[in-house]
Amino acid sequence: MAKVLLDTHVFLWLLAEPERLGAHLRLVEDPANSMLLSAASSWEIAIKVRLGRLALPDDPKRYVPDRMRAIGAEPLAVEHAHALEVAALPPLHRDPFDRILVAQARHLDLTILTADAALASYDVRTILV
DSSP states (O other): OOOEEHHHHHHHHHHHHHGGGGGGGHHHTTSSEEEEEHHHHHHHHHHHHTEEEOSSSSSSHHHHHHHHHHHHHEEEOOOOOHHHHHGGSSSOOHHHHHHHHHHHHHHHOOOOSSHHHGGGGGGEEEEEO
């Protein structure tokens, strides 16, 4: 059983373009694995929708929780310990959302499912799509 933290773009692809995950789709669909979505991803989605950089078929307040239920993803809160873990990360990536995901994965011993090869540069388990 794997505990997998979904990068924001992977979560969005699961819903709109699951074929982009290729063989990794089996990992997500396997009920033996736990899929988690960070509150940081919800925050990122909300900001991008507001700025017009992301179009969704529904308001993010409904879209994200509805789609989380649809794929069986568990919510992951951002805690102070996660935020403080960011200070221990080397400056390999500038995106604050990705940095908090790495911090959460390190702190909670999770694997990140992502297409962002820069995340694999950190001392954290990653599965690259």
